[in-house]
Amino acid sequence: MNNNSVFINKLRSSGLRPTKQRIKICKLLFDRKNTFHFTINHLNNILKNKYVEKISLATVYNTVHAFKKMGYLKEISINSDKSYYDTNVTNHHHFFDENKRELIDLDDKDVGKINIKKVLPGKKINSIEVLVKIANNN
Amino acid sequence: MNNNSVFINKLRSSGLRPTKQRIKICKLLFDRKNTFHFTINHLNNILKNKYVEKISLATVYNTVHAFKKMGYLKEISINSDKSYYDTNVTNHHHFFDENKRELIDLDDKDVGKINIKKVLPGKKINSIEVLVKIANNN
DNA sequence: GATGTAAATTATAATGATTCTAAACTAGAG
């Protein structure tokens, strides 16, 4: 159970002022055991339910972008409808449940090492990610 | 070099009327040797340059959706800005060049077999795709 | 603790991709 000072330090150390909005969002995103995958809309709804004082949607966007820029969040592209964000900022793989429309992390050991044999001159590999789309049986 | 009757048959056989708009788009998309990756905007621009008679943007969307539904096109999700479409409708992997912002097909042999070890009860795997983000060196 | 200033928040407008609507047009069956 993190307390606010952890988040205040985290924000300060990366040049972000610890405002009450950012701290609330930090608590919501990072004060948990498991990876959290969410959309802006999802996050915004949770914030509306959890706190009386509203955080403007623009601030939710701004904050998520700031956290992404600082490497606290990672953006995942599943479809072009909306962006998904991930509190697991490492390079990793996903199941995407097409019925629940939600992401599930895959461990590297669930996928195995991927070795790309093709090389393009002048280009370097930035990331290798596997997306496994799953759906209900039958 | 396909002639129109190939496309007319293709459309007919899947219950789509061969209109002049659909035939033009077929020629543009499928009368080529290599896989074509495109966005709606990209396709629309090519059509505007290639033909004097304009095809309305709504028709371009309608047609691409119809082709996707019929399995002539595949949608690829790279980011949430816009959708990419692919004339290679098989399950396959991609490079995404972050500088040119374009997709490049990877052969299965460039990636190797991917064996997902994790199983979720009640769920089946629909597709497994690898996205390798690349960018200019240095 | 008061003051000044840059950073942040906010409501609202703008943007841009996509989808919807409803009227006009057309393919093709009969």
Place this chain on the structure above:
DNA sequence: CTCTAGTTTAGAATCATTATAATTTACATC
């Protein structure tokens, strides 16, 4: 040729996201 369902179309609507510009806040300096 006629009729009708399918298609195209311009334009409006929608929705996620970004921009704007005024207000508020954090916090360094006094």
